[in-house]
Amino acid sequence: MITYVGTANPGFAPYAMEELRRRIRGTKVSGLASGETFSFTSGTMEPAELLKDLRRKEPIFLRHMFPIEAEVAISDDADLVANALKDYALTLGERVKGLKVAIQVRKSQDSPFPFTSAEGRDEIVPVIEQLGGQFVPREADWIVSVYATRKQLFLGCSEPRNNLSDWPGGAVRFRRDEGLISRAAFKLLEAEKAFKLPLSKFTNVLDLGAAPGGWTSVLLERGLKVTAVDPAEMDASIVMHPRLRHLRKNAADVSFAPGSFDLLVCDMSWDPYHTCKVVSSLSAALSAGGSGIITLKLMYRKPFQSIQDLTEAYAEHFEIRQVKQLFHNREEVTMWVIRKP
Ligand SMILES: C[S@@+](CC[C@H](N)C(=O)[O-])C[C@H]1O[C@@H](n2cnc3c(N)ncnc32)[C@H](O)[C@@H]1O
Structure with missing residues (x-):
């Protein structure tokens, strides 16, 4: 069984969780932060079967997901957190060799995570390069995802298609702010x-x-x-x-x-x-x-x-x-x- 971090629009996590409960036999869901993020398990479904099913018919409210491959207690000590990020990255070994790797670091508002997203990413990049991977911002073969909550640091690595969106947390950004008629x-x-x-x-x-x-x-x-x-x-x-x-x-x-x-x-x-x-x-x-x-x-x-x-x-x-x-x-x-x- 695999546990995932799921993300929905603010206030819509309860609906995303309900949708997954109806779809995944035996799943266990649990809120992580402020109506937006939560964890859910693959329940009695084979993870590969679950991913195929979610890709085939995307849930309405689940915007983004990644598998939790490591989970450590969070602290505001920069050295401890940097080591946790590097230790996890080292476990990726052969998986990233010769391949393009994006790194997406997010945190909940109440997280003591001591880095910005860019700083967290920069802790991981040298390890990826040391393993023979190539860091890329987009169009990656693998995405390393980090999500920090008030208590925990969740880490995982997945193919972009299995995240449902290749944007961090599914937060799609367009570079078109200037001269835009309406945000719609x-x-x-x-x-x-x-x-x-x-x-x-x-x-x-x-x-x-x-x-x-x-x-x-x-x-x-x-x-x-x-x-x-x-x-x-x-x-x-x-x-x-x-x-x-x-x-x-x-x-x-x-x-x-x-x-x-x-x-x-x-x-x-x-x-x-x-x-x-x-x-x-x-x-x-x-x-x-x-x-x-x-x-x-x-x-x-x-x-x-x-x-x-x-x-x-x-x-x-x-x-x-x-x-x-x-x-x-x-x-x-x-x-x-x-x-x-
Ligand atoms: C959210 S805005 C649309 C924004 C637009 N898609 C954009 O990108 O700028 C909603 C619009 O619906 C229009 N509207 C509301 N009821 C309508 C109706 N019965 N017939 C036509 N337009 C209507 C409003 O006048 C308003 O301009």
């Missing part, structure tokens, strides 16, 4: 990666709840023709774009010819059940086989029930491909659907 743009950029759905393969997109235009600007950058629907104003930097048509209307009051679009995106700040009705009524405007990326607001603090009710309702017109709480989602999840023929 990160949600679409993250969805594109998470669902492995390159937006540039689409031609005509319907963007519901588009203002001020973060998603729209990403879609325009990818070369798409965008029909944006929102009663609110679009950002001045894109409003005159030749491939943008902005309808200043409520999404419930628009209609389009069948098959007008091959992509529909929706980030409306509206009751999710109303949103579902509107999107469903516009589904014929999306060609059969076209994709939809839809934010589902979790307004009623009953995420599982809301997600189940909403996916059942969307399933009338769409095949549900994936539902995932992205790092950039707050009280919401993001869904990818395909229009049924």
Whole structure:
């Protein structure tokens, strides 16, 4: 049996734990820090079988995981902690020889861990190099993960695909802060990666709840023709774009010819059940086989029930491909659907 450190968005660890309890026979879950991290075991499942199953159908709320291969009591003594990091790295031996290794160090807010992430990483790098591995920040063959809590230091090493995300704790970062119309743009950029759905393969997109235009600007950058629907104003930097048509209307009051679009995106700040009705009524405007990326607001603090009710309702017109709480989602999840023929 293997024990893993799991990470979810702040406040959503209880849901990630519940999801794993329902999925992994005999798992034991236990909170580690502030509604965000926890440990869970492979229970009665073979670890390889568990990883395959989690990769095949990713849990909604579990953002990141790594196997605990060593666990030591934490202290604020820099020498002791540095030695613990090095001792663990030395155990990696042949595993990392000739391969690219990333090192991700995180700590909970209440941890006495005496280093920053970069300092912790720098304690490990020389050992990896001594073992014949090559330290890389990204695109690694192996990721060494360190997570420090108030009491413990957890250490492990895994292939990136078995962490569900190759970002530390699944915290995806985009280098696009300057000139960004809205932070909401990160949600679409993250969805594109998470669902492995390159937006540039689409031609005509319907963007519901588009203002001020973060998603729209990403879609325009990818070369798409965008029909944006929102009663609110679009950002001045894109409003005159030749491939943008902005309808200043409520999404419930628009209609389009069948098959007008091959992509529909929706980030409306509206009751999710109303949103579902509107999107469903516009589904014929999306060609059969076209994709939809839809934010589902979790307004009623009953995420599982809301997600189940909403996916059942969307399933009338769409095949549900994936539902995932992205790092950039707050009280919401993001869904990818395909229009049924
Ligand atoms: C979170 S913002 C969207 C942000 C946008 N995706 C971006 O990247 O800039 C939600 C938007 O939904 C719009 N909205 C809410 N209800 C709507 C409705 N019934 N029809 C159209 N837009 C609506 C709001 O006006 C608001 O601009």
